[in-house]
Amino acid sequence: MLKPKKKISSAVIHRLPKYYRHLGELVDSGIQRISSRDLSIRMRVTASQIRQDLNHFGGFGQQGYGYNVSSLYNEIGKILGLGNAHNIVVLGAGNLGQALAQYKSFKKRGFHIIGIFDVDKELEGRDAGPLKIQMIDELPHFIESNDVEIGALAIPKSEAKKMAQILVDNGVRQIWNFAHTDLHLGDDVTVENVNLTESLMTLSFRAALGQ
């Protein structure tokens, strides 16, 4: 992976997967090269933004030629660590947890949900797609025996801190947090929040502003 020279802004980090998706679509359409201008029209960001973003990683474009689509696609894939497999456990086997466990698109990008856990004894051993629901007390052993990188929290806010701590205490350093609370778990733990209620509020607010 190309090591960036300085801290990358959150905005750039959030755009990279989007670059990757658009470039993947271009590869699928057989397009071999694209100018930053055309890519900018497609992605609805400015051409200078694209040049700036990609410069963080050494820049891939050539003056007068533009970008080679498939090599840019592959490079961004490498930057995103997509060559590697990432194992995930889901905590919480409610509707959302089960939906995550059965979501088909993750695997294509190397993200494998390999376990789903709950505290509710009634759910023990039930199917969640291809997985059997396990009890939380089996989690430490499961993490130890499998190479678990990511813990997804599909649980209520009141349980989130405790469950996240169990993950961290057992060596998981990446938390995908669907609970409606901010988690602060130390500098070596990365937390990515997905707050669906806030997303709806944002939609509604943008619509009211006409944006």
Add this chain to the structure above:
Amino acid sequence: MLKPKKKISSAVIHRLPKYYRHLGELVDSGIQRISSRDLSIRMRVTASQIRQDLNHFGGFGQQGYGYNVSSLYNEIGKILGLGNAHNIVVLGAGNLGQALAQYKSFKKRGFHIIGIFDVDKELEGRDAGPLKIQMIDELPHFIESNDVEIGALAIPKSEAKKMAQILVDNGVRQIWNFAHTDLHLGDDVTVENVNLTESLMTLSFRAALGQ
């Protein structure tokens, strides 16, 4: 609602629901006033960021006093349009659509999922939480008879454009898009994307960068 003076940046729009959540927690703890410094520590943004953000809406703070928590909470609630009820239909009754239809936190913020639709005849009339799954051809009539503001797309990418167009043709102007594709539906339609695969990629990438 306070009308802002100029176009609000996407970053500010995305922070407002977070202000609202933190202020709600402060209200619940009985805290009556807070300095921008203390709010900034709590929210992990800078104090000057907070002052700038809130200035978009006329500013609520008083020099030397800080912010009155409950009035700031109520004002931001008004800005976010949370006094009003917002009706939502979900398109797609797969795992994700069903999880959305049964998600409990939306209602507290005035978001009501009142219908769920699919194309699969096998699902017709089945329960999705408190709702019965309806067929897509019933959607236009349903939108007409109910005051539907928001359409949630919990469907594959290949169907997303067509389904979004049905919503728009029937007067829905807010699309909550879980399909992995950008939708461009005209200037009077607001689209908020939730791309779960990209969110996972972002988590993994941030962890690799140590951020």
